[in-house]
Amino acid sequence: MFESRTGQSIMDMTKVAAEKARDMADEFFKLQNIDMAxxxxxxxKYFNxxxxxxxxxxxxxxxxxxxxNKKNCWYEILAIKDFxxxxDTIKNHYRRMALMVHPDKNPSVAAEGAFKLIKSALDVLGNPVRRKAYDATISSESRSNPSKTTFATPNTGSPSTSGASSSSRKRASSSWGHIHIDPVSPSPSKSNPSKVTVVRCKNGKMQIRCFYLNAGEVGLIH
Structure with missing residues (x-):
């Protein structure tokens, strides 16, 4: 019984950790730190x-x-590798992307801006005259070696429960490398020190210690 309760407690904590990390991502995006987001x-994704x-x-x-990272990368923004x-293919890519980033469907603070960007991409690539002019600006090197940046997400498999399995966590670790989260506040104050404890993930193994956040605090991954 104790082991069962402990296992459930860990699963609950990982769900909380996932939600906190997701919320931290939006906070860093607001700070214009996309990489940290x-x-x-x-x-x-690793936690849940x-x-x-x-x-x-x-x-x-x-x-x-x-x-x-790259000005006016319209093909890449629509996840098109073949220039x-x-x-019709351009329109299909746009529709698929629009479903994922439309603000009515995507709760992220990045959604509205992303939707505007893919709309701008369609405005250029969906217009034969503008597309031809845009293509003329693309160097022969970039045409033969289009950006390898993709919209893939961590390969954590498709677990049957909301708690990730050990094997899926290992896959996430190998796909993205090690994750290390430390507490940091955008406005640190000696009178209000951070109460966030360290969360560490390494080699598919997890340690969570007294996990909670103070209002307005953000975690830092590095």
């Missing part, structure tokens, strides 16, 4: 692969990451 989503909308969060953040695709 994505790392927190990795942690959220079935966290609602987690893959949609990843898609929205990846769109922003692409736009930040010679026809108009």
């Amino acid at each position: 994505i790392k927190h989503l990795m942690a959220a 692969p079935e966290l609602p909308h987690i893959d949609d969060y990843f898609t929205a953040y990846r769109v922003h990451q692409l736009a930040a 010679n695709v026809d108009a």
Whole structure:
């Protein structure tokens, strides 16, 4: 009975950890730190692969990451690898992306901006004249070696329960590397020290100690 309660307690804690990491991701996005936001989503996916909308969060953040790293990367924003695709394929990619990042479907703070970016991509690539002009600006090197950036999310499998299995956690660890979360506050104060304890994941193993957050605090993954 004790082992059963302990196991359930750990599962509950991992769910809480996933939700906290997801919320931290949005906080870092608000601070315009997309890379840190994505790392927190990795942690959220690691703790709970079935966290609602987690893959949609990843898609929205990846769109922003692409736009930040490369100006006007319209094909990549629509997740198109072949620059010679026809108009119907472009529209199909847009529809698929729109379903994932539309603010009415995606609760992430990144959703609205991501939706505007994919709409801008369609405005260019869906117009034959504008697409031709845009294609002319793409160097022969970039055309032969399109961006390898994808919208993939951590390969944590499809567990039958909301608690990730040991094997799925190991896959997540090998896919994304080790995750290390330490507490940090955007506005640290000596009079209000952080109460967040350390959460560590390594080699598919997990340690969670007295896990909770103070209002307004954000975790830092590095």
